Amino acid sequence: DYNHQIRHVVAGWPGSVHDSTVWASSSPARRPDSFFDANQYQAGDSGFALCLRMLTPYRLPYAAESGNNAFNTGHASLRVVCEHGNGILKGRWASLSCLPVFIRRSGDVKIVCDWILACCVLHNVVNLRNGEDHVPLFVEEIRQGNISDSPVVESSLIWREKIKSELLSYLGLN
Known part of the structure; x- marks a missing residue:
């Protein structure tokens, strides 16, 4: 988040797996209302599928339009x-x-996941000791599976347009 607090960790995927696949398997992606308030969302790059709570940029050719570019x-x-x-x-x-x-063996994967999670928890503790607000850390170890990308639904497109309109209004560009 804006305070560099880690709000959710998914540990267990190999580094070669695309971030969007990991996201699609996560609890926040599957149950966004349990993790996000009405006006909260995750900002993903263009490799992610646009869906409610995963805000992505416009891709070409739509990215070239002035409002979309802003x-x-x-x-x-x-x-x-x-x-x-x-x-x-x-x-x-x-x-x-x-x-x-x-x-070398399956137990070693757990050690690596625990190491990553410990670093994330310690990171949040260090932030808290420097006066940053507390944000709970959600930890999720995942099972690898066959995750299919969800299609972009009309409501996601409308949602992004609403956020774009608010941003352009704030910037005085509409």
């Missing part, structure tokens, strides 16, 4: 905050960039 610029600013939070996490806990654990 929306994408604002959306990119949100993504920078998310990526900066990831950078802070990896900067604090350098072991996350190269875990010193060899995976």
Whole structure:
């Protein structure tokens, strides 16, 4: 979030799996109303499917339209905050960039997941000790499965248009 607090962790997927696949398997994606208030959402890059609570930028050719272009610029600013939070996490806990654990048996995967989760919890604790607001950490270990991308539904398109309109109004561009 804006305070670089980690709100949810999904541990257990190999690094080669696309973020959108991991997201689609997560509890917030499957039950968004349990994790997001009415005006909250996750800002994903263009590799994610647009759906309620996963706000994505406009893709070409629609991205070239002026209002959509301004929306994408604002959306990119949100993504920078998310990526900066990831950078802070990896900067604090350098072991996350190269875990010193060899995976030889199934129990080793659990050690790696626990290591990642511990770093995330400690990251939030450090933030809290520096006066940041408390945000509960939701932890989810996932089972790998065959996840299919959900189609973009009309309500998701309307939702994104509403947010775009609010952003453009705030920026004085409409």
